[in-house]
Structures are given as structure tokens and as C-alpha cells.
Amino acid sequence: MRIPARHISQGRSKMKKAVVLLSGGLDSAVTLFHAIDGGYKVLALTFDYGQRNSAELKRSSLIARKARVPIEVVKLKFPWKGSSLTDRALTIPVNRTVKNIISGVPSTYVPARNSIFLSVAVSYAESIGAEAVFIGAHSDDAGGYPDCRAGFLKAFAKAMKLGTRAGVEGKIDLKFPLISKNKSGIIKKGISLGAPLELTRSCYKSGNAPCGECDSCILRAKGFREAGIKDPALK
Numbered sequence: 001m002r003i004p005a006r007h008i009s010q011g012r013s014k015m016k017k018a019v020v021l022l023s024g025g026l027d028s029a030v031t032l033f034h035a036i037d038g039g040y041k042v043l044a045l046t047f048d049y050g051q052r053n054s055a056e057l058k059r060s061s062l063i064a065r066k067a068r069v070p071i072e073v074v075k076l077k078f079p080w081k082g083s084s085l086t087d088r089a090l091t092i093p094v095n096r097t098v099k100n101i102i103s104g105v106p107s108t109y110v111p112a113r114n115s116i117f118l119s120v121a122v123s124y125a126e127s128i129g130a131e132a133v134f135i136g137a138h139s140d141d142a143g144g145y146p147d148c149r150a151g152f153l154k155a156f157a158k159a160m161k162l163g164t165r166a167g168v169e170g171k172i173d174l175k176f177p178l179i180s181k182n183k184s185g186i187i188k189k190g191i192s193l194g195a196p197l198e199l200t201r202s203c204y205k206s207g208n209a210p211c212g213e214c215d216s217c218i219l220r221a222k223g224f225r226e227a228g229i230k231d232p233a234l235k
Helices: 005-009 026-037 055-067 113-128 150-163 183-193 215-227
Strands: 016-021 040-048 071-075 132-134 173-175
Touching: 016 026, 016 113, 026 040, 026 055, 026 132, 026 183, 040 055, 040 113, 055 071, 113 132, 113 150, 150 173, 183 215
Parallel strands: 016 040, 016 132, 040 071, 132 173
Antiparallel strands: none
16 A cells, blocks of 8 residues: 655654544544645554453554554543443444444443543644644544534534633644545545555454454444445455
8 A cells, every 4th residue: 555655754844743543443544644645744642541442552553653653652541431342341232233323322432532532632732732633533423422523523623722722822723534424435535545444443342353243343344345345454
């Protein structure tokens, strides 16, 4: 896969900086390469927050290495539960229809996760003088997850503008370039950018291989099917 031409200039001091939230999944990987292609000097940020699928941390590292960008891992510990992604006593939904997946908030919703992640990302960005924070939220997630919806992201961007020095001075923006795309559109964009889709992991469960039955696996399979492309992460 090609590396965007602008990526070769990652070390130039005059390049704009951006912090990109990188989870190891398909959407954040494409967002990372979108930011690079847009001329930003990228710094990846990922979170170890007790998620059941800790394999995504390794995937984040591999993707960052492939993109030749530094990655910062922030470890968080939530003393409370409330999500099947962090609480093994709760069951991760499986074999649901797409209609059910996108209608209603699932147990895999982590309370206020994107509010927390974005706040940390903005703090990091402000401390290093970055001009932008990128998040890979998109339309397929917007149905089930309130913190992936355009309305929330626009509201957070406004709060960032009002509540940080960089925001008040007009020096930082929140960018969510995939918000109008569905999964197949994201896949096609990733291929055009040369993003290493084969390194991404979307499964909610732990294990060496994707389960193929959780909501995330189902939406990923649907996306590749609609894009007419074989998932390169599946051997």
C-alpha cells in the first residue's frame, strides 16, 4: 500500500501538528492516514482503559509504526462498570441484525467515553501546540452511540473553543472527517489513502481472531461486502 506523498515530510518543523485518536480499528486508521494526507505532522493517541479486547492496543502500535508516527498510550482506570466492553460480567451482543445494531444504545457503549478521550486529546494537543484533534466517528456508529453523532461533536468543538486557551485564541480545531460516511465508504477511502487495513482490528471480544458475530464484526463485514472488497485482515 502506498504512503501518501506528504507523509515523507512528517519531520518538517513548519508542518501543522495534529493529534489523532487511534483505537486500532478501521475507522481511526483511515482517519490517521487522512490527517497525514492533509499535510499534518501527526501524533497518535490511544487509550488502555481496561477494554476486553486489549489486542487493539497492539494494533494501534502496529498502525502507528506503519504510518511512521509517534504514539502515546494513556492508561485509564474506571473504578465503575456499566459497559460490556469493560465488564466481563456483562454479555457482548452477538448475531444481531444491522437494523437492531443501529437502533438504540447497546451494552457496548462506554459511558461518556468519547467525552473523556476527546478531553485528554485536546489537553495533549494544547500542550504541544497542535492545531487539530481528529476523531474517526462516522454515520454507522451514530445510530447506536450518542457520542459519535455530529451534534455531539459540534457541541464538543464549541466547548473546546470556549474552554481552552488554544480555543479562545482560535488555534485549535476538532475534525471528524468520516462523519458522513458509512463503513463501505470508509473502506474505499482507506484504500485510496494507502491505509494498512490489514492491520486493523474491529472485534469487541478478546481472542487471536475476530469473533465474526459481535456488532462491530458484523458492520465491518457488511462494509467490505458492500465495497466489493475482501477484508485483508482475514486470513
